[in-house]
Amino acid sequence: MVVGTGGERCSCWPPDAATHRRLRDVYSQSLATILLPPDYGVSGIGVLEQLAQAILAGCVPVLPTALSPFDQFITARLLIDSERAALERLHWLNDIATTAEHTALLGDCLDRLQRFSLTRQHTALRAMIADLLRLPYPRGGTPAR
Numbered sequence: 001m002v003v004g005t006g007g008e009r010c011s012c013w014p015p016d017a018a019t020h021r022r023l024r025d026v027y028s029q030s031l032a033t034i035l036l037p038p039d040y041g042v043s044g045i046g047v048l049e050q051l052a053q054a055i056l057a058g059c060v061p062v063l064p065t066a067l068s069p070f071d072q073f074i075t076a077r078l079l080i081d082s083e084r085a086a087l088e089r090l091h092w093l094n095d096i097a098t099t100a101e102h103t104a105l106l107g108d109c110l111d112r113l114q115r116f117s118l119t120r121q122h123t124a125l126r127a128m129i130a131d132l133l134r135l136p137y138p139r140g141g142t143p144a145r
Contacts, residue, residue: 023050023053024053024057027053027054027057027058027059028057028058028059030059031059031060031090031093031094031097032059032060032061032062032089032090032093033050033054033059033060033061033062034062034063034064034080034086035047035050035051035054035061035062035063035064035067035070036064047067047070048070048073051063051070051073051074051113052113055106055109055110055113056110056113058106060078060093060102060105060106060109061073061074061078061109062078062079062080062086062089062090062093063078063079063080064079064080064081064086065079065080065081072112073109073112073113074108074109074112075105075108075109077089077105078105078109
């Protein structure tokens with residue numbers, strides 16, 4: 001099964017908890033999802049959230065090049081620029097389903113999501129706060145107490 005998300009067929013935005021559960025269930029039963037560019041102003045967070053949800057459920061995300069800011073989260077082999085490319089990609093994914101290549105493809109996508117892990121964010125925030133604490137105060141002032 002292939003599921004498509006986005007576009008004018010989306011019934012609600014932002015999705016509620018029930019929609020998230022339904023999407024998770026659909027993703028977990030699907031080989032791939034094609035995330036379509038929305039016809040309206042959906043935030044990048046929404047697209048990223050759908051990407052992560054699909055990958056974590058074992059559903060391979062396929063992205064049109066129109067969503068290029070998000071191509072860093074998937075391998076270039078999952079980008080499409082036409083309907084023909086979409087069909088070719090889906091046939092290829094069907095051919096490799098349940099193989100080591102399929103597992104490696106999902107693993108690569110999962111590795112690309114690691115930058116959003118809580119541990120990584122915590123470490124980055126601590127480093128940023130430490131850098132801020134080392135900044136000199138303007139005109140030789142001292143911190144307020």
